[in-house]
Amino acid sequence: MEDKEYFKDTENTEKDMEMDAEHTDSKDTVPEDSRPEAPGQEVTGEQEEDKEYERFCFLCHRPESQTGKLITLGQGISICPDCMQKTMDTIQNGNIDFSKLQGINMINLSDLQNMMPRQQKVKKKKPKEEKAAGPAFDIRKIPAPHKIKGQLDEYVIGQDYAKKVISVAVYNHYKRVATGTQDDIEIEKSNILMIGPTGSGKTYLVKTLARLLDVPLAIADATSLTEAGYIGDDIESVISKLLAAADNDVEKAERGIVFIDEIDKIAKKKDTHHRDVSGESVQQGLLKLLEGAEVEVPVGASSKNAMVPLTTVNTRNILFICGGAFPDLENVIKERLNQKSSMGFQADLKDKYDHDPNLLSKVTLEDLRNFGMIPEFLGRLPVICTLDRLTKDMLVRILKEPKNAILKQYQKLLALDEVQLEFDDGALEAIAEKAMERDTGARALRAIIEEFMLDIMYEIPKDDDIGRVTITREYIEHRGGPLIAMRGVLKLESQEAAAQG
Numbered sequence: 001m002e003d004k005e006y007f008k009d010t011e012n013t014e015k016d017m018e019m020d021a022e023h024t025d026s027k028d029t030v031p032e033d034s035r036p037e038a039p040g041q042e043v044t045g046e047q048e049e050d051k052e053y054e055r056f057c058f059l060c061h062r063p064e065s066q067t068g069k070l071i072t073l074g075q076g077i078s079i080c081p082d083c084m085q086k087t088m089d090t091i092q093n094g095n096i097d098f099s100k101l102q103g104i105n106m107i108n109l110s111d112l113q114n115m116m117p118r119q120q121k122v123k124k125k126k127p128k129e130e131k132a133a134g135p136a137f138d139i140r141k142i143p144a145p146h147k148i149k150g151q152l153d154e155y156v157i158g159q160d161y162a163k164k165v166i167s168v169a170v171y172n173h174y175k176r177v178a179t180g181t182q183d184d185i186e187i188e189k190s191n192i193l194m195i196g197p198t199g200s201g202k203t204y205l206v207k208t209l210a211r212l213l214d215v216p217l218a219i220a221d222a223t224s225l226t227e228a229g230y231i232g233d234d235i236e237s238v239i240s241k242l243l244a245a246a247d248n249d250v251e252k253a254e255r256g257i258v259f260i261d262e263i264d265k266i267a268k269k270k271d272t273h274h275r276d277v278s279g280e281s282v283q284q285g286l287l288k289l290l291e292g293a294e295v296e297v298p299v300g301a302s303s304k305n306a307m308v309p310l311t312t313v314n315t316r317n318i319l320f321i322c323g324g325a326f327p328d329l330e331n332v333i334k335e336r337l338n339q340k341s342s343m344g345f346q347a348d349l350k351d352k353y354d355h356d357p358n359l360l361s362k363v364t365l366e367d368l369r370n371f372g373m374i375p376e377f378l379g380r381l382p383v384i385c386t387l388d389r390l391t392k393d394m395l396v397r398i399l400k401e402p403k404n405a406i407l408k409q410y411q412k413l414l415a416l417d418e419v420q421l422e423f424d425d426g427a428l429e430a431i432a433e434k435a436m437e438r439d440t441g442a443r444a445l446r447a448i449i450e451e452f453m454l455d456i457m458y459e460i461p462k463d464d465d466i467g468r469v470t471i472t473r474e475y476i477e478h479r480g481g482p483l484i485a486m487r488g489v490l491k492l493e494s495q496e497a498a499a500q501g
Helices: 002-028 045-050 081-093 145-153 160-179 202-212 237-245 280-291 329-340 365-371 375-379 392-400 406-415 425-438 443-462 487-500
Strands: 071-074 077-079 192-195 217-221 257-261 294-298 310-314 319-324 383-386 420-423 466-471 483-486
Touching: 077 081, 145 160, 145 202, 160 192, 160 202, 160 319, 160 383, 202 217, 202 257, 202 319, 217 237, 237 257, 237 280, 237 294, 237 310, 280 375, 329 365, 365 375, 392 406, 392 425, 392 443, 406 420, 406 443, 425 443, 443 466, 466 487, 483 487
Parallel strands: 192 319, 192 383, 217 257, 257 319, 420 466
Antiparallel strands: 071 077, 294 310, 466 483
């Protein structure tokens, strides 16, 4: 008797579910694009903008382009046919007596709407007919390498070889994206490895390039990358940042540029007795990105999990630029070069390369392998360029020549108080000498200037009669003070200059 009552309850439950499904299909499965608006109701700008983005399944977070047409349940919630079928199979084959489940309320769908923020939405891909209409760029409008280098020269001092390498690589990247697959010859990308001491301008060079280009450019940090399944950012998060820079437009991101900074921090660890989750394993995970493959990327997050939508990005046309300081690489190079030393009057001394400022320019693939980079990783970075260590003259030029030079920034700050700020040549040389002692490159310049400008920035607003401040070498070396001229003196000087003119 109990079995008969159970089967009756199950049949009644199935009939009720079928009636509910028919009722739902008649109302809620109408596509959003073809659903008529209510009388007098206009489509808002936000609704019109949402049509450009793909819809995701609320359960598996796959986009509509992969799952097929989604079933809309109302209140902006959609489910793919696979998840809907699995849900119905679980209900029918789960041997659950719903009549005995008491105290369970139905889910209010209005509480679940708008749970996916805009940064986790992906723009719809254009149809193939629109893609074949023309190339992504007009080849005649692509900036030539000398123009790209000329723009970099306005912001970055020195490092001519590195700027030439990057300019040619970006120019070829533009051309590769522009031509696409117009003929049988497929142009492969040439990823770049930048090696230079700290403060030589590796990151600043790429950041300046990002302001000058029309393609999306993302800057990622390799120090936070770990093997999948461990605490830290997944390797695919590098592409997630590029996708965010492209406004979640997959097609635009697939022709972008990625700069991975601090690449030397993922070198293979030596003499370790535990699993190297942030070293060699990260290099192995980056191989597929550098070579070119279709990768599932979390949208708007740094790691894959059940609550983050995923989208597929092809990295074949993404240019990768890796940069790092490689602090102990100079010792590896010295060890290789000193193997040639021998005894005798014409033998090379072992300290011959101890004071060589550009020792990194003699680097070879063997040195990088000894440092801890695996051969497969180096093979996918065919172009290796080194940056020179900054000299005293280069530091002086960095202080005053670039468009956004440090001295120009402070001159603008004091100009807001109607005060002129000047530096004599001795002061600039003293600042450069102090920066050379710290051995942190151009980063030391701001630290030194902040130190001696603190008192000036504090005292000047007290006196409205101050018109000009001149920084001298004595003030930098703590042997005197700055030269201060009052506004009246400046007026007399301007009147004398006008009379002589």
